[in-house]
Amino acid sequence: MPPEPRFFNTLGRRTEPLAPRIPGRIGLYTCGPTVYNHAHIGNLRTFLFEDILRRSLEYLGYQVQQVMNLTDVDDKTIRGAQEEGVALDDYTAPYIESFFEDLATLRIQPAHEFPRATEHLAEMIAMIESLVARGHAYEKDGSVFFRIASDEDYGKLSGIDVDQVVQGDRVASDEYGKDDVRDFVLWKAAKAGEPTWPSPWGAGRPGWHIECSAMSMKYLGESFDIHCGGVDNMFPHHDNEIAQSESATGQPFVTTWLHAEHLIVDGQKMSKSLGNFYTLKDLLELGKDPRAIRYLLLSVHYRQKLNFTFEAVEAAAAALRRLDDHRFRVEHATEGGTARTAVGEAAATLQADFAQAVADDLNLSAALAALFGFVKETNRLLDAEGLGEGDRSRILSALGDVDRVLAVLDPGRWERPSSDGPTDDEIQAMVEERDTARRERDFARADALRDRLAELEIVLEDTPDGTRWKRGS
Ligand SMILES: [Zn+2]
Known part of the structure; x- marks a missing residue:
């Protein structure tokens, strides 16, 4: 019930x-x-x-x-x-x-x-x-x-x-x-x-x-x-x-x-005279990702003032990247042996805690905490022992279940932002993260990052001095 x-x-x-x-x-x-x-x-x-x-x-x-x-x-x-x-x-x-x-x-x-x-x-x-x-x-x-x-x-x-x-x-x-x-x-x-x-x-x-x-x-x-x-x-x-x-x-x-409650911008009431007045279309023209905007807007409790800043949009985008990386790992993990009991337990905990949280006057912070707890637990499992038969679909269906409320988890259901995608700094950070993963022999992580970079049409070149990269045409 x-x-x-x-x-x-x-x-x-x-x-x-x-x-x-x-x-x-x-x-x-x-x-x-x-x-x-x-x-x-x-x-x-x-x-x-x-x-x-x-x-x-x-x-x-x-x-x-x-x-x-x-x-x-x-x-x-x-x-x-x-x-x-x-x-x-x-x-x-x-x-x-x-x-x-x-x-x-x-x-x-x-x-x-x-x-x-x-x-x-x-x-x-x-x-x-x-x-x-x-x-x-x-x-x-x-x-x-x-x-x-x-x-x-x-x-x-x-x-x-x-x-x-x-x-x-x-x-x-x-x-x-x-x-x-x-x-x-x-x-x-x-x-x-x-x-x-x-x-x-x-x-x-x-x-x-x-x-x-x-x-x-x-x-x-x-x-x-x-x-x-x-x-x-x-x-x-x-x-x-x-x-x-x-x-x-x-x-x-x-x-x-x-x-x-009200939405404020940079700590101030939104007004045309302050130059901090945005329509959604303004934000899209500035290259902001609507998926990150949805995440930001839902992540603050509705009875609290929401302080909208571009840093907060970036933080929302970073949270989504963590969720995307997790999904990517799960989608590409190989399955071997019997289903892990820990996956079933983590999915049941997510479902119970998420339902409890939204039933409590839409406590989305608690709902997102339950989600990130699930991500952490299944990432740990992927690191430690990998997935058993059917675990992939169990994890993805647990995510799909809570996404009936959140509607942000599946990147395939969102159009790409109109901007040119991640900045050079963001790509550099991903490249360095991949190098670190390889040094630490975390090949699943390294491969996930390589594939994401390939999706962004980033060409990687491994040299003795580390990895160089450039944008593809
Ligand atoms: Zn009315």
């Missing part, structure tokens, strides 16, 4: 066992991108955390239904379309495509549904009507606002003091005429030059928060299991989602809320 997962629930701020509404099944809603630009690596950190969450739940035997919205109408997309003088759909289409490319590049599994706000106006309008009918919302000059005073436990997610509430920038405009400054907009009356849709309150467009409530409930039901986002979504977005949803249905909206 796989271990029972436990998560730190932002709602209530405690770690508690996951309690799915339907045993064995999880409804998962993850706030998606606003498609007015290319996703930056801070956004992608959150999407990658959600990928690890879903893969971990699947690994632990759950059937997960994931829904991620695409915010294709809001102040930012409208402004962008106006500035370029194109229709909203034409403006957002390339950014939607770019987002899907980024997911594929980082091997983030696509959600089962990617509902777009502009295709769910009917659901949003129906929900706003129900809020008006129940006395939780009111119309003013063609706009509709949620009445915060009507919701006794408003702010229970973030724990914000309701009297201090000032709604965020997404709802800052068009708000004169509200009964209470704290109230937030559900429907915005038409403004000149903006795309609009008909509604019972006249032409207009939806507010941002109502999108997620209407679309999550359409695909996952009035109550569902897990809702995720970045910490910056917690207030006001997620508090507003809870207020709207629970006021409209009278039912609890979501059981478990999970939030990913």
Whole structure:
């Protein structure tokens, strides 16, 4: 039996066992991108955390239904379309495509549904009507606002003091005429030059928060299991989602809320003015390996700030090289004699410890420690006595098993980075390492390095003064 997962629930701020509404099944809603630009690596950190969450739940035997919205109408997309003088759909289409490319590049599994706000106006309008009918919302000059005073436990997610509430920038405009400054907009009356849709309150467009409530409930039901986002979504977005949803249905909206911490760059908040703002495409252009980026992003616990540096990308690439070298050794080792009991034991330990780690609020450091423990143990075995019949496939299948969550272990499933590959210093280090291995009569290691260098089209020449090398054509 796989271990029972436990998560730190932002709602209530405690770690508690996951309690799915339907045993064995999880409804998962993850706030998606606003498609007015290319996703930056801070956004992608959150999407990658959600990928690890879903893969971990699947690994632990759950059937997960994931829904991620695409915010294709809001102040930012409208402004962008106006500035370029194109229709909203034409403006957002390339950014939607770019987002899907980024997911594929980082091997983030696509959600089962990617509902777009502009295709769910009917659901949003129906929900706003129900809020008006129940006395939780009111119309003013063609706009509709949620009445915060009507919701006794408003702010229970973030724990914000309701009297201090000032709604965020997404709802800052068009708000004169509200009964209470704290109230937030559900429907915005038409403004000149903006795309609009008909509604019972006249032409207009939806507010941002109502999108997620209407679309999550359409695909996952009035109550569902897990809702995720970045910490910056917690207030006001997620508090507003809870207020709207629970006021409209009278039912609890979501059981478990999970939030990913910020990504910072070189210890500072990422910003264009500091010149430390990166999209995934920027990093690929700089020759960074997407596989190392995935490894780096998953290796830091989602509730800790992640400090992104180029040194950290290099360290991730070095960790992957160790894993690749191990795989290469295993793939090319000869098998002789009966299967080694140590291989079976190491595989069982890896499986148990890895499952325990991901079930513990996605403790990826412990999961990676279990993986490197397995690598060390099987390397030791290769050095000492070699593999027995069937050991190779046992080791590779143990790696394949944990790679259902990590999705970084098999280099064959990744495209090569667009750069020219390793630097001269890195090649020199590999060449020297091979010389050392040969001196120490570790021929398996030396051969593995020779083959890797051959793959990189490095030509080796053994001379009395040591090995020389050059890049092949
Ligand atoms: Zn959302």
